[in-house]
Amino acid sequence: MPPHPSSSVQQARENLAGRLRDIRKDAGISGRELAVRCGWSESKSSRIENARTPPSDADVKAWCRACGARDQAPDLIAANRQSADAHVQWRRLQRTGLRRLQESTGDLYQQTRVFRVYVSDVIPGFLQTPGYAAALLSSIAKFRGTPDDVTEAVAARMKRNAVVGSGAHRFSFVLEESVLRYRQCSAETMAAQLGHLLGVMDLPNVAVGIVPFSERRTVWPMPTFTIFDGTRVHADTLDAASTLTQPSQVELYARAFEGLSQGAARGAAARSLVATALASLG
Secondary structure (H helix, E strand, O other), rough: OOOOOOHHHHHHHHHHHHHHHHHHHHOOHHHEEEEEEEOOOOHHHHHHOOOOOOHHHHHHHHHHHHOHHHHHHHHHHHHHHHOOEEEEEEEHHOOOOEEEEEHHOOHHHHOOEEEEEOOOOOOEEEEEEOOHHHHHHHHHHHOOOOOOOOOHHHHHHHHHHHHHHOOEEEEEEEOOHHHHHHOOOOOOOHHHHHHHHHHOOOOOOOEEEOOOOOOOOOOOOOOOOEEOOOOEEEEEOOOOOEEOOOHHHHHHHHHHHHHHHHHOOOOHHHHHHHHHHHHHHH
């Protein structure tokens, strides 16, 4: 007997079905009229609206066209394609250790040309030194209870991060000043990390903005996220990693990044914040 769909899959189907139903109702047409306009049976419309049959991309396009809502089709198609793995618990991702998780994003990193990264908790993975990464990944492995492959995971992260220095990719980072102050490791390791950050800030393909504690905010601090080429977002929470591909979702995060960027210190002012944090290590 085949397994039942997970609750997250079913919820995604129901959400999509509800949006399609709302589009039909907003258009003021019945399920029968929709079926006539789309050239399929009325029962098919009913199955789609009640989340019993997942629609194809072509079905979504036909539905939106029949309801005069063509502009909503791209977002709905992206939602339709977004699998259950779009929201995956860290427990599942890390159950075989941290090395494979680092390696799993290697192709994505190579293919992406423009990265926009916001962090509020730790130095971005792209910019971590081996020492800082080892301390952070060790704490993650201990907290999650995952296999201890930190040495291999750090090596995989450093290999993956070679994209930063290649010059073929552009990076825009926005960091909260707190990232410079949180002690994820020893003072010596943190000093080396902050020194590395200062060096990276000189790279022509890297832009680093730091939001000072003293800045009057227009956008509140939020969990870390990364935007890949304006088509995909990775957003992390304590329990899960979410991959977002719907145009409206990506646009929302792009607007958040722009708002956060506006309050960020850059150039000499940003370097001064790093230098001050470095000096405070004593």
